[in-house]
Amino acid sequence: MHRLSRESAHLAGRLLSGALGLGVALMLTGCPGKDKSAVSGDTSQIVAQVNDSEISIHQVEAMLAAQPAIAEQLGANGPHRALDSLIDQELAAQAARQAGLDKTPRVLQAMELAKREVLARAYQDQLAEKVIMPDSEAVSRYYDSHPELFAKRRQYTLQETLVKAPTDKVLELKDKVEKLATVEAVNTLVNDSGVTYSRRNSVQWAEGLPMDLLSQLVYLKNGQSMGIQRKDGLVILTLLNAEETPMSSGQANNAIQAALLSNARRELVQKGMEALRQKAKVQRMGAFAQPASGASAASAP
Template sequence: MRNRDHGQQARQAKPAFASFAAISAAVLATAVLAACGGGSGAKASQTAAKVNKEEITVHQINFVLQRQPNVKPEQVDAASRQILERLIDQELAVQKAQDLKVDRDPRVVQQIETAKREIIARAYADRIGETATKPSDQEIKQYYNDKPALFAERRIYNLQEINIEAKPDQFEAIRAKLQGAKTLPEFLESLKSDNFKFVGSQIVRSAEQIPLNNLDAISRLKDGQFIMNGQPNGLTVLFLAGSQRQPATEAQARPSIEMFLLNQRKAELVAKDIKAMRDNAKIEYVGKFADMAASAPAGTPAATPASTPTPAAPALEPAASDSPTGASGPVDNNLAKGLGIK
């Protein structure tokens, strides 16, 4: 199960921004004071080190420093020195690579061009996203009320995940085994006896670490219940071995909700702009890609820029019966030994 920790990322955004602002101010003040000297001193202040004939500048250090999270203003000087040493090592590696003509290797050239395109596309997405409006107080409140499993009824989930190799015509038989088992070990033993291959693991996830499309289904489970989800190569069974309530108030959740809704709006603006450009562009597929494009379903969405959120995992479907399997409490020891999990 892939996790999208949107709540945690949003909560980290505010302190990270504060540190960034403090660092930027400190570095800018240093640069301004140095520039006030005028003449050759102002020019020298932009050079932090010379590596053979090449210079490493304060601007390079500043750029890297701005990307370092959680650096306090009093740590700027020490962090700058560490960054400078890394830049020196990097410059030496670049110079050696140029001597060896590594920078002319076709694979390296392709990687450089790919990175350049990604950076430019990301900058475009950031520029479009700047026009997004912040969510209102009412919108934040509404989102809080609409997502009780994420906030007011938030839980920490102790899940047992079993991935079973099976064909679609075997799904009902496995479901019957699961519903008939009194304990999780009993179910796993029945899988072994019928030569089903499976892999199990224990995972502990808070509500915000579960993809939104899956959270509603999981939040409806009581301790000891399960859900099943069909996969291309079999079934995934999720047992809720146990859970603990840890609700979040609206005040606590507000920064996370505001950041999430704002990022969502930015992604929508970028997607809308990309669609408009595709509608007005002349796009011609060539070779095998022409055949693939012709056979693709109408309205197939285009790929979105790297900075837009990726879709959440497919929604899980609740099992036909919500009756508990009989397992009570964590059973990670059973999953770890003697039950055929390889």
């Protein structure tokens, strides 16, 4: 979140950088900086003339829609800030064309990649639009199957200890800390282990934690710890306190519907992309003959 006290230019820059999709969409029309209404001679929707190009209200609205959180913060000034960003964008684009940058290999490649991304996203969005709104029974099932998020929801106060150590030391330390029952014992063990570490306390709501982590935290008692191995060491989470703050099914209804819709959209896209892969002839070559481990066929819209 960017505060409203940010300077106008900084906020406009944020809107500009967040509107890459809009810029590419305009590029795809084959008429940079111009809207269909302008091409047809309808000037009622034109909000700015930038040299020989025009900017329409539709482009302003599209930029704001691309950054709803920032648009909400800007309030009534949002359209004006968005227009400032579009003017800067158009001026820079015109200068780039005059300098011949639109013909350079690097820019041509970037434009082609952006065009592909926009088209792919449009197709995936089309797939996701077929999603069906979850009914009350589905919402109730989700609520009942996740008590750690709702009926037994907790606020966790955690001590996070970040340890840097070689793998053998990490495994030994992890095994020991998970057998301890107090934060004092954990701190003493880490202090005496000769490793480099840092500590901080944090307060986390259940819904703000990854599900795989939450599923382990729910079983910890105050003072107990769990270790998470990382490439460069170990993260020790010690439970200092857990306060139950349950959420009723009525309170959770909207959040659950949103989560189910998101999951359903993701599944529709994944199925659609898998269908495309099965029909297509794809051949990886050379150093790319093998796909990356854990590669996903599609990203959720």
